[in-house]
Amino acid sequence: MLPIWRVSWRNITKNSRRFFFTLTALVMGLTLTTAMLVADRTVKVTFAYYEELYAGSADYWIQSRDVTFQESAVKGVEEEAADVLRVLDKETRLMVGEDRDVPVRVTGVSKWETDLLKLPLIEGKRGGLVVPENAARLWKKGVGDTVRFRDLGEMEITGITGYTPWLAGPTDWDQAEGKSFRVMMDLRTLQEGLDLRGDISYIRWEQQGGNSLKRYEEQLAGTSLYIQPVVIDDLRNNDVDGLYSVFTLVSILSLFISGFIVFNMISSSVMERRAEFATMKALGYSAFHVGRLVVMEMVTLSILATILALPIGVWSADAFVAMLLGIFEDTMVYTLNWKGATLMSAAIGLVFPLMAAVVPIMKAVKTPIMAGIKDTEPRIKRSGIRYGAGGVFMLSGIVDHYAGTLLFLLGLILVFPLILGGMTRLLSPILSMLLGYPGTLSAGNIRANLRRNANTAAMVSISMTIVMFLGAVLASMPAGLEREIRETFGGDVHVQFEDPVDSTFILGDRHGIEDLAPYHEVLSVWKTNEGEQREFYLKGIPPGKEEFSLFSGYEGMVEPGHILLGERAFEEWGGEIGSPVTVQTPAGQKEYTVSGTVDTSQDGGYTGFVAAEEFTVDFGWDRSRTVMVTLKEGIDPDEFRSELREAYPTALSSITLEEDAITSAQSAFDGMNDVMLLLLLLIIGLSSIGISNTLLMNILERNSEIRTIRAMGFTYGQVRKMILGEGLLIGITGTLMGIIAGMMVIWMNDNSSMTGMPLIMPWDMMLYASVAGLLLTLIASGVASGMKGSKK
Template sequence: MLWQTSWRNLTRKKVRTLLTLLAIILGVSSMFAVISTVETAQDVTTKRLELYTGNADYSILSRENLFAEDVLAKTKDVDGVKSSLGLIHKQAYVDTGQEGLDQDQRRIRLTGLSSFNSELLSLTNVDGELNKEGVILPKSTAAIWNLSVGDSIDVNLPEGKKQTTVAAIVGDTPLLEGPTSWEDAKNKSWRALLPLDTLQEWYSLEDQVQEVRMKFDKKSTDQIVSDLERTISDDNVYLQEVVLDEKQSNQLEELYLMLYVIGGLAMFISAFILYNTLYVTIVERKNEIAVMKTIGYTPSQIKKIFLTEVLTLSVMGILIALPIGFGLGSLLQTGLFSSFQTDFDFSMKYQWALLLSIALGLLIPLVASLLPVTHASRLDIIKTLKNIPESKPKTNKLRVVLGVIMLGFGLIEHALSIFFLFFGFALLFPTLMKYTISSIKRMPLIGFEGKMACNNLLLTLNRSANMALILAFAICLGLFVSSIFTSLENNTKKDIARSFGGDIQVTTEQEITEQDVKELKNVRGVDDVYSYHETDVTWDTDKTKRQIKMVSVDPEWNEKHPLFYFDTEQEKTSIAFENGKGVLLGSFAFDEWGGKVGESIKVRVNNEVQSLKVIGKVNTNHHGGYAAFLENDRYDMIVPGSQPYHALLTVSEEGAENWIKNDLLATSPFNILEIQTMREEVIKQERAIPGVRALFNGLLFITILVSGIGIVNTLLMNVMERMRELGVMRAVAFTSSQIYKTILTEGLLIGINGIVFGIIMGVITIYLNTLTTKDEMIEFTLPFSTLLVSILMGVIVSLLAAYLPARKAVKYDLQQALKHE
């Protein structure tokens, strides 16, 4: 009976119910898309790490890069080692018959594997035989090279050219992740697999391996590690735990936060629309509610009726929203991954998104309905039936005073300025809109219809102000996010230059000796060279293990060509006196660690625990801020016997990077693993920003669209409340055109208030952010393109939203309008 009553009440106002339902659908689907995107991105990065390492537990490495292959055989005799795999990575060049390719576009990393049947590999065979002699290519590379199984390719090796065949083609996997195009090959090596003994023969590395990966059984890890160290007994090799830390390649927390804010805003707007709808519905049905109370309905029963209506709408909205959310989430994820110019094979993860969307889709509407439903249950029977109007309070002085105070706090520079600003605007918005409408009303250009529209909005001020405020928040958020992206685009080069460490970064196959440094300095165009060390270190958090790169630093080089920078000059000066005494953590690593400056972080280096005092937090582009920095002497104490495989080069003249890169690739073709200029890194990051920016613009468009639905709902309520008045106007020769103009002007005025105050809020928010942020790259930038689009969208959405109520008012039967109560 209760459900039938609720359904009858909902269907009495079909258009209003439909619009409210649509708002819930867009809110829930947006939230589902955002949560599933974050969940999928986190899962993809973890799975990619698992695929790359084969889900190994430990690796055996050498301080001298290579070690004897018999170590691999020894691991198989240790109890508890379930499987092990030996491998070597080497650089080569290929000739695929393509014309006009640069040297860097033909680089390929060859990986030799001791077995292709190991559980430490995840290879999906597409064509050919894995154990057959020849190279194994990923499917995407074979497609770009236009090769099939059995085709021949020429591989340039240190000893000369070698012709081999394509033995097999496998599905794309992180172990073989190469360029996505010939253009992309300028910054990334192609990759291929072949048998370990073949690679050893090609490079004269008989009985040598570079790494041994191992998977343990369920026995005690500490005991297995101890047995391995005793069995191997070689001072040049060490065991290192394989830590699958997705933070190394998934440093997107700020991006996720922005997505949650936009998705949450869409959900909040839909709840606000439901609140407005329910409140007006209760006002319309107050006589009915009073009659129900006179015949014995209790306040709790009345609450149940309205809550059942809300629950019905919510369930219907969720059922329709989830399939839409799947589609929107898929679009969002595809756009996010493609913006990073990398092929991501992914399947949507939606378990948490599904549960949270259902929970929020039910909970938020119920919370939004509590106030109007409580109001319905407390209606005075006598006053309602006698039609005694409720006393309307005068201007809420407390709200205005509180709003001014909050706004004042918001204009003061501190970390919570923006939040105070938003609360202040929200409290003051009805008053601000009242004065704005009153000022417009006095303008002679608006005409009679405009003055009527102003009067109508003043009569329904709170309701109209609420929807204008929501639109203002959406526009403010759009300007704020766009301003950040614009600042990043304008300052990408400057940002990278602050911590790139030079003009060119080089990673080599062999250790970089002092003689190598001298030879690099003699390369035409090279001004200076600095070689440095890197190693992986791990630490335990409360929940899991983390792994970061620890980098050696020469203070003199860093002074001229910084690998990191401090937030303030004062901080830099104070920390400089402690150089050599501790470790500097990159901002992202510092936040993940969760400690304080002056405390010690315990890290595991070469399977030994070291305690390092954290003397500061720094900003860096190296490994996305997920790194630690030590002075050279301190680094040598922590990691004894390590050799440098990385170098930073500076150039003597601007524009010399490209020819230096080509010269190095020509003179040391088989020793360079990676080489990247600062300009290439700038281009890479600049390409990613527009794609991510487009995603946010799409989500913000949905938010403005939901605001438009709210305006439609508000104006429909206003029209239905004034239907008799509109009927009288038509009866005394008011034309349809004048009715249209009046209601369209109402919608336009709501939109204009939202646009104007949204822009004001946006400008102040951008300004406050530049004052409070420590990032020098975030500057006061007003994105004019976003500003123009926001104005156009706000006006168009407002006018379109007003068209339906205006049409309903004009088409409504005149006799029924005159009889309307």
């Protein structure tokens, strides 16, 4: 007797084409799943790495309401620290060429060899002058070359570092118009060069012993200094979860399609071998032995698909991570975190095909002995129940919830036999006219096995629907972001000074300014509803002028002691409106009552807003560093920025235009349409494999019929036309209903309060999907009609 695994291998490869289609579908589904899992883990670890790179081993840091302070002011605190890093940030200018200078923000550090400062050096050494690789590339400078500062003279570049939040700066010359380059040097060199002896911007230290935060606050009481814990919170600097969810949905859809193909394959195999199973039982084999044989076939297929898919998936994850991190302006380095994710994907690959084959396996187990003599399988029609349930589910789509969309799609699947039957009757005359009598037979063959063909067409339809919906979301997000930025940016230009200023005195009489308003913000630590520490910018609500609004979606005044949370911060907090949230402010730890959630473009919605009095009264900040400006009609913002740079060459930290914020936000979606087109081809291609698989099973089940019509004079070409007609009926119905369903899903979500933004109909995606769907249907039908069975 042959080993069971050899028997299983013979059974699943007996029909090589069906085996190839099923294996290919499984490999594609598992490849995408592996890529998504590895990419998710890698991106999260990469962001955490760069946050830790910035935080180092620091436990606390001290800043001043006056921006800078004397080193001697914190000697008492420093004595209790295990390690201390003093830092001074100052703006200056750097000469690029003979007649051009650019803004540069110089960071002076008191020591280089410390766990408080981690630099990913790629060339040269620490100490002296260290520049990021983007700046070195744009300046066309390398280690050993000299650069000339306006206030510091010439200095030699001693090291070049990769991306680090410490030195994040422009990546091209357009960004350099509103964003300063960043470099790092010795603290004493910077202090002496700018005649700022003893001045620092902040200190970071690693705690020694068990002193509490409250103890440090008591030591700093009565001074202009305040303390904050150092918290690693990568959510503040990135928001890729929504984007990643899109691709996760694609991987789930791929698994769904591949599972459907596996289900079809094993179902067909079980039906073909009913007599074989009946004979086995007649010879003394139990139901367990029959089930074990079929399970072993699926295990063999699963193992083979998993072995093939995992390395391809890891390779795909590398490309996917590069695409995701490419959204951000700086070049991030990463290492694929593939081990744990690959093990999880392997588990999915081994278990998922078995789950998809549960029903066919149970049918094989329950095969009666009499099945070897005649077809004893009961044929129960439950079409009425199926169509009724489908209709109810489709009507549930009007429910204003994401579950309504899922129920609508489920209902569409249930009523698809009715849809395919109707389309077959509608298209039958056209097929007969185009293909002749083979076209008439095609329509009859579709109706003869309506359930299976309808399921295949439904698979195509759902794929088209989801791809269209994703296309609408990606097409709408840039427009939605632009609208939100224009509504909540606050003026036309944000000007940030090096030191607190009387903005009215400095900017009030400048040409081109219509109005201005100062506002305060401070990086603060806060706690989620589960007690986890997070970090965001706490912002003071500016004067009640519509042109300076920083958020929307909340009417009325915010009283002292209350806070508004941006949508992302509110979601991460996890509490309810009216509940308290704990925030570490410059005045110490404080509980604010959450008055509501707001829509804002500030920090991607990961922020909080309090009354302006909180800063001026409680925090003791009577002056501001940031000023919002509205320009008079006809004033060019770029020219206004250039004039400010010339007027205040070293007094400004940054000048951000509204258009800069829009460009930066929309740049995250550059190339997304190309990626979606690629995913479209993958999904539609996977669906076409399903069509080929279904047509192949139809052919195998009708071998005797095909031989009969061939004996009656049907040519091979006519048989191919018949099969081509069946594929076209499935593909056209699936594509057409996918477009209609896609439009309905887009419309439902466009009118839903859950979506949060109007959706744009993706007409280009619809065209590409239709062409790809019909073209791949023709290819799939052509492949299926070329099978050996169709030539008999």
